[in-house]
Structure formats: structure tokens, C-alpha cells
């Protein structure tokens with residue numbers, strides 16, 4: 651496979667801000683990436699030394715075309731995300747992107763539901779803001795274990811987003827999971843055009859079941875562990891049932907957004 655040099659970029663970090671417990675928003679000056687669409691991701695080197703050796707994939711959280719910036723939203727879970735959270739403005743980051751496909755029907759007039767579990771908010775925030783800026787309706791649902799594990803109200807208010815929150819301890823919004831909240835939303839009689847979901851696999855599996863029960867198509871953004879991110883190593887392959895046949899597809903090349911009904915969560 652030939653390297654695609656158009657996808658290789660070095661970008662300056664403009665801002666790092668903590669937005670919730672263990673969550674950081676990074677703004678990168680990256681004019682060549684400002685054509686990216688909701689759902690796409692970048693593959694980023696988090697350090698110059700050997701730890702972490704491999705790049706890590708991160709969703710494009712927002713594109714600020716005027717400022718020439720792309721934004722990332724990261725939750726610290728290991729060495730790469732910790733290193734990124736400690737960077738200061740002026741740092742230079744090496745990344746590949748934009749990669750992957752986008753959420754379907756970006757400009758559809760009928761309102762979708764965007765269902766995010768925790769840091770699964772990263773790509774859905776971009777989709778929500780894109781629809782908001784285009785004057786298109788949608789509902790954004792966001793779930794977390796507790797209120798402090800999610801960004802504060804100001805994070806959403808300042809850009810005009812009004813998410814429906816679900817927390818398992820009931821400290822903010824609905825008491826329960828985002829799946830429980832989605833179930834209530836669907837049972838209230840409103841039928842969304844589709845559901846876009848991103849979050850942990852058990853959450854996605856349950857949302858696909860809910861979508862089937864209510865005859866609403868579900869699109870899931872999958873977060874496999876990745877090595878090459880360009881379809882060469884098959885390290886990110888995920889199982890799908892297509893026409894009754896089991897098939898493994900690379901999430902980086904064919905996704906990360908897939909038809910939820912085809913994803914085979916039983917095999918993971």
C-alpha cells in the first residue's frame with residue numbers, strides 16, 4: 651500500500667481546556683482538515699518518544715472553519731490521552747486525517763436522535779452543531795455515571811445546545827442510563843428519522859435492539875483499537891452479519907459509522 655501523504659499533517663496545539671473530570675478539549679490549528687465531516691476521525695501521535703509507540707484514533711469533535719481549527723474531546727484512560735492532556739499551547743502534533751466515513755443523511759430535514767454514552771459525545775457534538783448551524787432539528791441525549799463525569803451546562807449553553815442528560819446516580823437530568831432515556835423518548839410517541847449512537851459496545855447493542863423494536867434505523871460509530879488506521883493491518887476488524895453471513899470489516903477503512911443492524915455485538 652502506498653502512503654497517502656495528503657493525509658499527513660503537523661498541527662499546532664492552540665488550546666487545551668479541562669471540560670469535565672478527566673475530559674479535555676484540544677483545539678488544533680489545522681486548515682487542511684477543516685473540510686472534515688461529522689463521524690470522521692484522525693490518527694494521532696501523542697508523543698515524540700516510544701511511549702505510546704502507536705498512534706491513537708480520535709473523533710473530530712468540531713471544525714471551526716473561520717479559525718482554521720479542528721477540535722478533539724478526549725477522556726484520559728491511558729498513556730496517550732494522559733500525555734495529550736498535559737500538552738501546552740504551541741506543541742506540534744503529528745496526525746493522519748481526516749479518516750473514515752461520516753454519519754449518513756447529514757442534511758436530512760427529518761430530526762434524528764443523537765445518543766451519546768460518555769466520551770461518545772465527541773463525534774455526536776460535531777453532528778449536533780452542524781445541524782444546529784444549518785437550522786435542522788435533532789435531539790441530543792447524553793448519559794454518564796454521575797453529573798461530574800459529564801461537561802457542565804455552560805459547555806452546551808454557550809453554543810446553543812440543549813442535551814437531555816441521563817445520569818445513573820440521578821445527580822443531573824434523568825435518573826438512569828442513556829438507553830433508558832432513549833427508551834422513554836421513543837415510547838413518548840415521537841418517531842425520529844434515525845438514531846445515531848456512539849458509546850460503549852453494550853450501550854450500542856441495546857440501542858440497536860430499541861431501534862429494531864420501534865422500526866427506527868440505527869447508525870453506530872464504533873471505537874475499535876487501531877494500529878494502522880488505513881485498512882492495512884486488520885487490527886480493528888469488527889464482526890458483521892450481512893445477509894446471514896459473518897464478515898469481519900476494518901472499522902478504520904469501512905467505518906467508523908456502520909448500520910447498527912449489521913453489527914454483530916454477540917461475537918465481540
Ligand SMILES: Cc1cc2nc3c(=O)[nH]c(=O)nc-3n(C[C@H](O)[C@H](O)[C@H](O)COP(=O)(O)OP(=O)(O)OC[C@H]3O[C@@H](n4cnc5c(N)ncnc54)[C@H](O)[C@@H]3O)c2cc1C
Pocket residue numbers: 691702706707708709710722723724725726727728729730731732769772773872873874875876906
Ligand atoms: C474511530 C475512533 C474514535 C475515537 N474517538 C475518541 C475520542 O474522540 N475521544 C477519546 O477520548 N477516545 C476516542 N477513541 C478511543 C481512543 O482512541 C482510545 O481510548 C485510546 O486507546 C486511548 O489511548 P491511551 O493510550 O490513552 O489508552 P490505552 O492505553 O490505549 O488504553 C487504556 C485502556 O483503555 C482500553 N481501551 C482503549 N481503547 C478502547 C476502546 N476503544 N474500547 C474499549 N476499551 C478501550 C484499553 O484496553 C486499556 O485498558 C476513539 C477510538 C476510535 C476507534
Ligand code: FES
Pocket residue numbers: 875876877878879880881882883884885886887900901902903
Ligand atoms: S487499524 Fe489497521 S486495518 Fe484498521
